[in-house]
Each structure stands twice: as structure tokens, then as C-alpha cells.
Amino acid sequence: DTGVSQDPRHKITKRGQNVTFRCDPISEHNRLYWYRQTLGQGPEFLTYFQNEAQLEKSRLLSDRFSAERPKGSFSTLEIQRTEQGDSAMYLCASSRRTGGSTDTQYFGPGTRLTVL
């Protein structure tokens, strides 16, 4: 396994701009999660995909946020009209459905977003 990768690692943008992040999960992992981590806090769940289906979205995910996972492979997270409060680390994790339900999540390195 090559691990979960995320691109870009850092993004600086001006308020009001749109940004898009990409996550490539571990191959054959059918579950993919997005979390947001602000300074001094633990990660908070944003949304979850099983294959290409987005099964749950947190109330943290406002209408400005959209996530996709076409063909059940990589995923993108887009933030429209960014606000300073969107500044955070965006983490992606993936896992594989197994016969049991341990479902260990493997995390990527994250994308650090700074909104000026």
C-alpha cells in the first residue's frame, strides 16, 4: 500500500475564492472520509463515501462545501466562496470493508488551508 495521499499539502487563498482538494485513498479501500481539524482541536467528521455514494454529511458541511467521489476512487472536496473560518487542516481517511467491522481508518497527510 502506498498510503493515502492528498493534494495540495498547503493552500493559501483569498476570501471569496473557490478551492478544491484531492484525496487518493489506498487502493481497494471502498470507504473514504473527510475530516476538518482546527488548531487545538481533534478532527471533526465532515462527510463519508462508500464507493461512489456519499452516505452522510455533517451539519458542519455548509452549502458552500461539496464533495465527490467519481467511480469510487479518488475524492475531491470543494469549498466555494471561502471564508476565514474555513482555515483549517482538511484530512482524508480511507478504510476497507472487511468480514469483521474493525474498519481501521488510514489517514492522509492533510491539506492545510489558509484563507486571507
Place this chain on the structure above:
Amino acid sequence: AQTVTQSQPEMSVQEAETVTLSCTYDTSESDYYLFWYKQPPSRQMILVIRQEAYKQQNATENRFSVNFQKAAKSFSLKISDSQLGDAAMYFCAYRRSGGSNYKLTFGKGTLLTVNP
């Protein structure tokens, strides 16, 4: 809703000594999973240890062990023979057992410093 509380924002330990990180959680579920994740500075989060709630035996992974007290809803992490590489932010996390969304609920983390 489930909540996870880590009451120690920071802890320090001398190299080769033992340290215990505390975690409590709140849930109405009877079956669930608990995890400790490690997040080194500027590096991605990795799983340290996990515990299934239905198992009475405490999980152990090399120098890492847990003290799982289900009735008290307590899940502490003990690190024995601490090494410099153990320095990191440690997050306690909860995951329900049933359902289709295996999202993790994290505590705020404990920053562990290892002194040489």
C-alpha cells in the same frame, strides 16, 4: 451524541519512563470501538491501538497498552519505556459498532513531550 474528553492538554515524560494519557467518553451504545491515534508534528495521523468494547481484555501493542473501564467509560493509554519518537499529539477516538457510517469522534488531544 457521543463525546470524547481528554482532560490533559499537555503531558511530559522522561525518556525510558512510563506515562498514562487519560480519555473518557460518553455513549448510550453498548457495542463500539475505541482508538488511540498519534499525530507527530507535521506528519500524518497513525493508529496506535484499538479496543473493542465487547472484549474485557485490555489491548496491548508492544510498549503501548490501554486500561479500558467500560462501566466508568474510561480508556487510558499507557506508554512504557518512552522514546523520543513518541513525542506527538495523541487523540482518543470513538466509533460506533453498528450502522453504515464508521466515522470517528475525536477528543481534543494530548500533546506529549518526551524529555531526554
